[in-house]
Amino acid sequence: MQIGGPTLGRLKNAKTAKPLSLVRNGLALAILTSAGDELNLNKATVIVDHGSASSSLSSRWFCLPIAMFSKRLIHGLFAPRRLSLWLVTVCTLFLFYRLNIHTPQSVYDDTTPRFLYRSHFRDDPDFAYERNLSIALQGFEQTVLAQDGGDGVAEDQIWQIAKDADHRGPDSISLEQANSEWKYSVSLLVFRLVLSLS
Amino acid sequence: MTDEQAMEFVTKVLSAVPDIADAYLSYPYYVLRTDLLRYLLIWYYGGFYADMDVFPAKSIKSCPDLRPIFVKEEAQKHPKISLVVGVELDEPYASPRIMRMWKWTRRYGFMQYAMYAPRRFSPLLREIIVRAIAHTKQLNDHHSNIFTGRPRYSEDTILGVTGPDVVSDAILDVLSTTLPSTHDLVHKSMEKDAGIDGLTSEMTGDTEKRVTWAPFHRLRQSLCVDASEATDETSMGGLCVLPVNAWGNGQRHSGSQSFDNPYACLNHRFGGSWKKGLWQKIVG
Numbered sequence: 389m390q391i392g393g394p395t396l397g398r399l400k401n402a403k404t405a406k407p408l409s410l411v412r413n414g415l416a417l418a419i420l421t422s423a424g425d426e427l428n429l430n431k432a433t434v435i436v437d438h439g440s441a442s443s444s445l446s447s448r449w450f451c452l453p454i455a456m457f458s459k460r461l462i463h464g465l466f467a468p469r470r471l472s473l474w475l476v477t478v479c480t481l482f483l484f485y486r487l488n489i490h491t492p493q494s495v496y497d498d499t500t501p502r503f504l505y506r507s508h509f510r511d512d513p514d515f516a517y518e519r520n521l522s523i524a525l526q527g528f529e530q531t532v533l534a535q536d537g538g539d540g541v542a543e544d545q546i547w548q549i550a551k552d553a554d555h556r557g558p559d560s561i562s563l564e565q566a567n568s569e570w571k572y573s574v575s576l577l578v579f580r581l582v583l584s585l586s
Numbered sequence: 587m588t589d590e591q592a593m594e595f596v597t598k599v600l601s602a603v604p605d606i607a608d609a610y611l612s613y614p615y616y617v618l619r620t621d622l623l624r625y626l627l628i629w630y631y632g633g634f635y636a637d638m639d640v641f642p643a644k645s646i647k648s649c650p651d652l653r654p655i656f657v658k659e660e661a662q663k664h665p666k667i668s669l670v671v672g673v674e675l676d677e678p679y680a681s682p683r684i685m686r687m688w689k690w691t692r693r694y695g696f697m698q699y700a701m702y703a704p705r706r707f708s709p710l711l712r713e714i715i716v717r718a719i720a721h722t723k724q725l726n727d728h729h730s731n732i733f734t735g736r737p738r739y740s741e742d743t744i745l746g747v748t749g750p751d752v753v754s755d756a757i758l759d760v761l762s763t764t765l766p767s768t769h770d771l772v773h774k775s776m777e778k779d780a781g782i783d784g785l786t787s788e789m790t791g792d793t794e795k796r797v798t799w800a801p802f803h804r805l806r807q808s809l810c811v812d813a814s815e816a817t818d819e820t821s822m823g824g825l826c827v828l829p830v831n832a833w834g835n836g837q838r839h840s841g842s843q844s845f846d847n848p849y850a851c852l853n854h855r856f857g858g859s860w861k862k863g864l865w866q867k868i869v870g
Contacts, residue, residue, distance in 0.1 A: 542632020559641035566642035
């Protein structure tokens, strides 16, 4: 018997050989059966057991999920052209699983304190370059201090950096107001709140 | 006018050291330029730097944890302090799971959204600037995209090139190289470390004596190291580290408390606005 597709099998009661009513309902096929019916579906014998549920209907409904997995559907899922996709999916899941569990649980939850962190930028720094740059900066410092005089004590100034005038919001304004004795000037990228010397 | 004043400062005022402008001009993102610029400003001029999303709980001079700087009687104990930083992250016991959950690259660090330089030309800031520029050069020279020729700045890279990572590492390294091995900070560091962080060489068996995060873990009050405590007074410049609740409130870790706790002096809205989403990265 065919219902819009390949043969589902011999939908007959195996014992009585009487044909069974078959109702198609969306994706599921309901076969009206009575308890104890044997159905032969594509060489598989299914014993129908309706359990203890009672129904107002005189007939018993037995939805066969097997019907959903028609031969056509199965062939479609595992067609040769789709096997490569399945292979990629399985490999990806496998790799993902392996990558996530490569760290033993004991290490993952290890709470041993670490008081020293080594940035990867310090794995192979150019010490010569850094030394030369530091020397250049020190020379510059000495030149400026010699020109400006003084002992290097900084003026009381607050520095903030803003992208533009709109970037300065209420937080910046409240910072200024909390230090109201200071003078300040605003520029778009760099603005400076200058403390008046008390 | 957006970049002109910064450009003038970087390219003209600091023109004697052209590497500064080279690094600054090479940055593709605003956050990188502002990172370097803040260090340069308070290194050259001194003063107090604060991000735009920082708001006060008290005035700067009335902050209890800044008494070693502003209160005469206490300032006499540490007359030479060139840099004041606050604790932002203090979780040395965090497991890899916790770090992954928080997306941390490290377990501790000083903040750089607020910094104070009571003196010009802090050696600590100089080292921070040196490393920021050196890391930039390292990235440009060795990690350029083969198609564009430009380096790729991930969030982690930004933290390590110009961000709080470079600040924290530079400060601890300078303290390690300038303080005598008998200094209290070194002693506390070695006591806590006890073979955990690989300070003992497997080949020679020698232990590197240095300053780690240990003395700064769970600070309850300011910890100051005067410039004179270094083997060479000019080599370190003096440092004060403020506990997390002075400038680092509003976080759900590190012992941070709420914005209105009595120890709060500055509060920061931890928005991380520079960490753009994918759409913003595409359209700007």
